[in-house]
Amino acid sequence: MTKVSGKIFDIKLFKKLFVFIKPFKLTFYFVSITAILLSVFSSLTPYLLKITVDDFIRPKNYSGMLFLICLMLFALILEVVFQFLFVFYANWLGQKVIKDLRTELFDKIIHFKMAYFDKTSIGRLVTRSVNDIETISSIFSQGLFMIIADLLKMSFVIVIMILVDWQLSLIVFSILPVIVYATRLFQKSMKKAFEEVRLQVSNLNSFVQERISGIKIVQLFHREKIEYNKFIEINEKHKKAWLKTVWFNSIFFPIAEISSSVTIGLLVWYGGFSVISENNISLGTIFLFIQMSQMLFRPLRQIADKFNSLQMGMVAADRIFDILETENSIVKKGKYIPKTIEGNIHFKNLKFSYVPGETVLNKINLKIKAGETVAIVGSTGAGKSTIINLLSRLYEFDSGEITIDSKSIRSYDLKELRKHIAIVLQDVILFADTIYNNITLFNNEISKTEVINSAKNIGVHDFISSLPGGYDYNVKERGVTLSSGQRQLIAFLRAYISNPEILVLDEATSSIDSYSEEIIQEATEKITKGKTSIIIAHRLATIRNADRIIMMEKGRIVEEGTHKELINLNEGHYSKLYKLQFEEELIN
Secondary structure, three states: OOOOOOOOOOHHHHHHHHHHHHHHHHHHHHHHHHHHHHHHHHHHHHHHHHHHHHHHHOOOOOOOHHHHHHHHHHHHHHHHHHHHHHHHHHHHHHHHHHHHHHHHHHHHHHOEOHHHHHHOOHHHHHHHHHHHHHHHOHHHHHHHHHHHHHHHHHHHHHHHHHHHOHHHHHHHHHHHHHHHHHHHHHHHHHHHHHHHHHHHHHHHHHHHHHHHHOHHHHHHOOOHHHHHHHHHHHHHHHHHHHHHHHHHHHHHHHHHHHHHHHHHHHHHHHHHHHHHOOOOOOHHHHHHHHHHHHHHHHHHHHHHHHHHHHHHHHHHHHHHHHHHOOOOEOOOOOOEOOOOOOOOEEEEEEEEOOEOOEOOEEEEEEEEOOOOEEEEEEOOOOOHHHHHHHHOOOOOOOEEEEEEOOEEHHHEOHHHHHHOEEEEOOOOOOOOOEHHHHHHOOOOOOOHHHHHHHHHHOOOHHHHHOOOOHHHOEOOHHHOOOOHHHHHHHHHHHHHHOOOOEEEEEOOOOOOOHHHHHHHHHHHHHHHOOOEEEEEOOOHHHHOOOOEEEEEEOOEEEEEEOHHHHHOOOOOHHHHHHHHHHHHHHHO
């Protein structure tokens, strides 16, 4: 949780934000100038009214009053014009800044290591990218510039009041400390309250996102009532956080309103007696001070209100920069960019742990020749998929080395390294878009003709053509309109069309029907021909024809050989696993 400083305005934080303002600094200066001019013209109108009352209305001298009224009208028109320019361009600047900030944040997030997402709630990142970013715009539209404009207006008002009548000024200034003190207390309380609000909003978003994503588990295990009760608890905390801000508002604004009314009463009382006694205070001066006391107190009340927006924006900005300043990306020092690779892979004394002290891979040594098909098998948690994660640099290994064509994978340009490796995962990720876009992943260099030809080559074209719209069929979020087997076929075609030198099938046939598996087997023979292939599988029947089979247990390689060699090992790990699966298939 971000530490609450209680500051009205965090200069260090704003300096970070100002980096995103620099491209629009002319607009920033323009808004600042309009704020000054707006303060001048809004303060000028009451003074012109004073002159009108004292010099023209009271002595019944109407000869020059028309000119003064026209002058007041002109000042009012200018005030309206600058108010429009100020509001429009302050909001325009805010939207421009958050657009660039959101872009940089998203770019930062998509380059984080997988380990970062293992520890960070997706719902929380969504909150940062959407809600918090939008809140930052209020720093410009309703917070900072508005507060500056109000402070300038108050400064002009104070100067005019002192110059016109110091005695009436003392009456106003005697009440002013009450408002200032109340505003300060309000500011500190609201800072803490809004920090709590942002935390509860983040928790609520995270909870809802996770439960909706896993709605199938919720319903299958009859957890609707349990999750409903949890939601009520989180929602209650969210409500209490917001009600705390309402409570502070409910206290502050009546105090501000009463102070303003007391000031007007004192001005009328003292000024009225002075006019009756024919002292130096004029009727126009009383009108002036009544108006200007409101111009002084109203901005104070508004500043407190706008401070809410500023505080929320600052809290949101602090959270955003916390992510932007997080160094958790893959180190990209590699410069090697080969046009093609042979595909010789070597794992040397490889050690890795997701959590420090809990070793997942322990001194893995494995050579895979170019064009060879190697299957990796083993029980759940043996470390099979981890090897693939390290090969594609989704995670960084603790020690040892991985080389491709005798060059460390860390010496490769990361983008180019992944271009040469295509992976088909068990849990297929499809985006809410067309089949064509899910296959090409928006790579404009791949034409629809190429996609169709590739689909025909591996026998997927008929299935896609049977869907409404064919390749333009929208699969919806995560491909829910397709079966598991159909999603797997799309993922296989996605890998096939990228024409990789290294192909990885990570449990690619574990959740598909026999018809789809037959298509996959035929396609596998075509795509693996002349390519380095790594197949991870639970179903051992699918990897009998692999050139070599690697048996893993508890992060170590325990056996290695062909299917025939391993099946004949008495009391061998692979032999036991194969017989167990064969017996299960016979029973089923």
